[in-house]
Amino acid sequence: MTVFILRRLLQSAGVLLATSVIVFLGVYAIGNPADILIAADATQLERQSAIVALGLDRPLIEQYWIFLSNALRGDFGRSFVFNQPAISLILARLPATLELALVALIIALVVGIPLGLVSGLKPNTLVDETIMTGSILGFSLPNFWQGMMLIMIFSVWLGWLPAGGRGDTAQVLGITTSLLSWDGLTHLILPATNLALFNLALVIRLTRTGVREIMPLDFIKFARAKGLTERRIVLVHVLKNIMIPVVTVVGMEFGSIIAFAVVTETIFSWPGIGKLLIDSIMLLDRPVVVSYLLVVVFMFVIINLLVDIAYSLLDPRIRLRDTQ
Amino acid sequence: MSTIVIDNLQTHFETPAGVIRAVDGVSFSVERGEILGLVGESGSGKSITGFSIIGLVDPPGRVAGGRILFQGEDLVGRSESEMRALRGKKIAMIFQDPMMTLNPVLSIETQMVEAVRAHDNVPKLEARRRAVEALGLVGIPSPDERLSAYPHQFSGGMRQRVAIAIALLHRPDLIIADEPTTALDVTIQSQILFEIQKVSRDFGMSLIWISHDLGVVAGLAHNIAVMYAGRIVEAGPVDTVLDHPVHPYTVGLLRSIPANLRRGEALEAIPGMAPSPLRRPSGCPFRLRCFAATATCETEPVDARIGEHSWRCFHPQNEARP
Known part of the structure; x- marks a missing residue:
């Protein structure tokens, strides 16, 4: 039974990994958060620096990689809205x-x-x-x-x-x-x-x-x-x-x-x-x-x-x- | 006093298509320590007779008439709680399919202890001790360890032994066994028959053994009753009936047993099928399949009797003997 539980937990790690890819892609496809989060009257410079600060300027693969390596350390990123750990x-x-x-x-x-x-x-x-x-x-x-x-x-x-x-x-x-x-x-x-x-x-x-x-x-x-x-x-x-x-x-x-x-x-x-x-x-x-x-x-x-x-x-x- | 006397028992099922007379005027009695073999084809009403005695006929069936005298007292019309007090305590039942009679999700211990405590208010430990004793009685090796097992850990034969052990827990006066060895291997069957015969003799228990296997009944029972279409067509001491059958149906049953023939000889089957319980022919219900039937058979035959041997036929075969 112990072996059974350990094996199941190991499998669940795989499930979580697969889910993270799907979800990351899905949310990426919905829209660009920069369009909603950054005030409409912000200057081009403010806008650019906000995008960089949120990491939205990097390619999708790189964004995912950063997310994954942080997640493995228990850091799932900070909320864009509340600026608190998600x-x-x-x-x-x-x-x-x-x-x-x-x-x-x-x-x-x-x-x-x-x-x-x-x-x-x-x-x-x-x-x-x-x-x-x-x-x-x-x-x-x-x-x-x-x-x-x-x-x-x-x-x-x-x-x-x-x-x-x-x-x-x-x-x-x-x-x-x-x-x-x-x-x-x-x-x-x-x-x-x-x-x-x-x-x-x-x-x-x-x-x-x-x-x-x-x-x-x-x-x-x-x-x-x-x-x-x-x-x-x-x-x-x-x-x-x-x-x-x-x-x-x-x-x-x-x-x-x-x-x-x-x-x-x-x-x-x-x-x-x-x-x-x-x-x-x-x-x-x-x-x-x-x-x-x-x-x-x-x-x-x-x-x-x-x-x-x-x-x-x-x-x-x-x-x-x-x-x- | 007889353990049980059945007198003109009528068990009917009221269905939208009409009343089915599954048991239609059955009478017999079983003495203390006696084994009665109740024989017949599927649908002849032999199982329903058994369930009628213990009060477990499924609705819409009900005992519509007659008397069931158990130790002199009529069970017909008894309340559910009175019947419950009797079931398992004075009258026990063993079922056909051992794979289905034990609850798969409860341990043998649970199922035996609850059976003890349903009637005797004893501590769990005492109930457990009786369970172990009963398992030992039916030849289950190391009963103490096996008690904590679940039904799926037992073979069919072992499960039937457990079911028999449960039936024996309260040393009932009457056990109704509904084809308990039909689903088992021949070797297991003979072992179970041996155990049953032994406990019946040792404790003076009466036994009603329902079966379609004349061979088993021949070796086990003292008396035999042959049922056809809800009635007993022939009854008597087992040797008399099997050696000198009088009713054409009994004759036909005996002829259709392979062991009575030489190799290569064709088996003799009884022609036709048992009549639908909704449309039984008038007069003798067997007349349409009977080789001896005449116009007389269109009227209802009455019981004839010589000594203990009785039959219900206008054309007795062979020479009837007591």
């Missing part, structure tokens, strides 16, 4: 996004699995059809619209929850979090729900399908023949089998939640990494965009690794092997 800008905002994504994931699992179980155990009943119809809404209604409706209902009409912002935060071990204060929590509920809805629908459907597949199998009948309670059969025998597809999909989706929290963060003015990305793309703040994408890719790699490890814990037939 990576520290990102890391300063990452906890807010991670917190949002994590709470969204927990909501999706904690609400989705029980609903999926109920739905799968009582197929084609009123309860099942209600839950299934609800999940279709979760899939098909655009995320931004769902977000605005949440604000409309819970903030504007009912006035229960704040419409945006992060609220009071507390510092724990150097990480800023909203989870520890009541005010922070109330600010977190709506955006996290908004971000969770799609995955909630996904988890409900995965769980329902899993239950429908597992219930008619012989080992469930055998478990009944042993005299087990229905409760134990569902919560142990069925659930552990279902967790394998759920973990797979949710693992993949967690990366997406982080990467695409953009919409939710924009609607709820959540000071997370997604908002930073949108701003940086608008301003062609190349170091921030490149660093952001590398951080996201790195997180995907780590999440996939964790999912693979979770597999081997859930399903004894899977053993992580050092394949050649």
